[in-house]
Amino acid sequence: MGHVDEPHEPPKGPERRGRGRRPAAEVRQAVLETAGAMLFEAGLPGITFEKVATRAGASKMTLYKWWPSPGALAFEAYFTAVEDTLAFADTGDIERDLTAQLHSFVGLLTGRPAGPVIAQFVGAAQTDPALADALAKHYVHPRRRLAADRLTGAQRVGQIRAEVDPQVVVDQLWGACYHRLMMPDEPLDTAFADALVDNLLRGIRG
Amino acid sequence: MGHVDEPHEPPKGPERRGRGRRPAAEVRQAVLETAGAMLFEAGLPGITFEKVATRAGASKMTLYKWWPSPGALAFEAYFTAVEDTLAFADTGDIERDLTAQLHSFVGLLTGRPAGPVIAQFVGAAQTDPALADALAKHYVHPRRRLAADRLTGAQRVGQIRAEVDPQVVVDQLWGACYHRLMMPDEPLDTAFADALVDNLLRGIRG
Structure with a gap:
C-alpha cells in the first residue's frame, strides 16, 4: 500500500x-x-x-x-469492453441510425451482467466524487458529444429542426433508457426504444 | 437490537x-x-x-x-417531506400542467440538499434490494401512475395522440431530468424543462 x-x-x-x-x-x-x-x-x-x-x-x-x-x-x-457496442453509425437516415444505436444500447443495458454493472457505476458515483469525475470525463461527456454530433449532422441536412438543442434529445432518448434501468418499473426493450424515437421525431400532440 | x-x-x-x-x-x-x-x-x-x-x-x-x-x-x-412539491395539477391544458410540474420538479432536484439526497437514494438502491423495493413501491410506481393518469386525461380530450404510451412520455420528461441529475454534464434548469416539453409535444423532425 x-x-x-x-x-x-x-x-x-x-x-x-x-x-x-x-x-x-x-x-x-x-x-x-x-x-x-x-x-x-x-x-x-x-x-x-x-x-x-x-x-x-x-x-x-x-x-x-x-x-x-x-x-x-x-x-x-x-x-474498453463496451466501446464497440456503443459505436454510432451514419447511414444518412437519422431515424434509422437512432433506432439502430438505441437497439444496441438497450441490448447492452439489459444484458447480464453489463446492465447491472453500469447501474452500479452510476449509483456509486453519487457518493464517490473520484468515480463521478471519471464517469463524467471518460463516459458521459464523450458519449453525449458523439450523439450530439450525429444529431447536428441531421440538422444540417434538414432531418431535424434547426432550433432543437441536440443535448436535450440525448436526455430524451438515452436518458430515458437509463431511467428505466436505474428506477425500474416498466420494460426496457426494443419496443420501448422504437416508441422513444417515434414520440420524439413525430411529436405526441393530438 | x-x-x-x-x-x-x-x-x-x-x-x-x-x-x-x-x-x-x-x-x-x-x-x-x-x-x-x-x-x-x-x-x-x-x-x-x-x-x-x-x-x-x-x-x-x-x-x-x-x-x-x-x-x-x-x-x-x-x-413525506416532498409529497406536496410533487403534486400534479389539472388545469385542462396539458402543456401548461406538464411545464408547471416539471419546473417544480427541477426546483426540487436542484435544491440543496433534496437533489443530492434523491440521487443518493437511487444510487444506493442499485446495490440495496430492500431500498430498491421501497423506492419502486412507494415512489417510482405511484409517481409514474399519477403522471400517466394526467396524460391519459389529455388523450381523452385529444391533446395527445391516442396511440402514444403515457409511460414512455414519463421517461422522456421526468426520466430526462433524472439523467441530468445522476449523470451530470449539461444544466438542469427550467429552460431545459421547457425544451423537453416543446420537443416532445411538437416533435423534432425537420
Whole structure:
C-alpha cells in the first residue's frame, strides 16, 4: 500500500515477469481484459487490485501505479469492453441510425451482467466524487458529444429542426433508457426504444 | 437490537415518554419530521436510529419496531417531506400542467440538499434490494401512475395522440431530468424543462 503517492502513469519501459518481459502496453491490455471479465462475472464489489493482479499475471505494485483505485480500474475496463457496442453509425437516415444505436444500447443495458454493472457505476458515483469525475470525463461527456454530433449532422441536412438543442434529445432518448434501468418499473426493450424515437421525431400532440 | 423480529407496524396504544404520553401517530409524525430535517442537513449517511430517536424524543426501540432499517425510515421521511412539491395539477391544458410540474420538479432536484439526497437514494438502491423495493413501491410506481393518469386525461380530450404510451412520455420528461441529475454534464434548469416539453409535444423532425 506504499505506492499510492506515485504518479498514475504507465512506466515507459517493459516490466519483468518471471523470466520473460512483456511491454507495458501488453500488460496494461491484459489487466484491463482480466478486470473486464471479472467485472462481468461478479460485479463491481468483486474488483480488488490483488485479485486482478493475480489473475492477469501482473504485479500489484504495477496496478497501484497505473490506477488511483480499483473503481477507476474497473471503470476503464468496462469502458474498453463496451466501446464497440456503443459505436454510432451514419447511414444518412437519422431515424434509422437512432433506432439502430438505441437497439444496441438497450441490448447492452439489459444484458447480464453489463446492465447491472453500469447501474452500479452510476449509483456509486453519487457518493464517490473520484468515480463521478471519471464517469463524467471518460463516459458521459464523450458519449453525449458523439450523439450530439450525429444529431447536428441531421440538422444540417434538414432531418431535424434547426432550433432543437441536440443535448436535450440525448436526455430524451438515452436518458430515458437509463431511467428505466436505474428506477425500474416498466420494460426496457426494443419496443420501448422504437416508441422513444417515434414520440420524439413525430411529436405526441393530438 | 433484539426487536428486529417484531412486526414493523405502529403500536395501537400511546407510548410513555417522561411523565406524559403522546399518541403513536404523533410520535410517528415527529420521528418522520426529525429524520427529514436530518436527511436534508447531512444526507443519507447521517441517519441512524439512535440519532433520530434522541433528537425526536422517542425510544430507539419504537423506531426498530416501525422501520426495518434506517434507510427505510429515511426514505419515508423524504417522501413525506416532498409529497406536496410533487403534486400534479389539472388545469385542462396539458402543456401548461406538464411545464408547471416539471419546473417544480427541477426546483426540487436542484435544491440543496433534496437533489443530492434523491440521487443518493437511487444510487444506493442499485446495490440495496430492500431500498430498491421501497423506492419502486412507494415512489417510482405511484409517481409514474399519477403522471400517466394526467396524460391519459389529455388523450381523452385529444391533446395527445391516442396511440402514444403515457409511460414512455414519463421517461422522456421526468426520466430526462433524472439523467441530468445522476449523470451530470449539461444544466438542469427550467429552460431545459421547457425544451423537453416543446420537443416532445411538437416533435423534432425537420
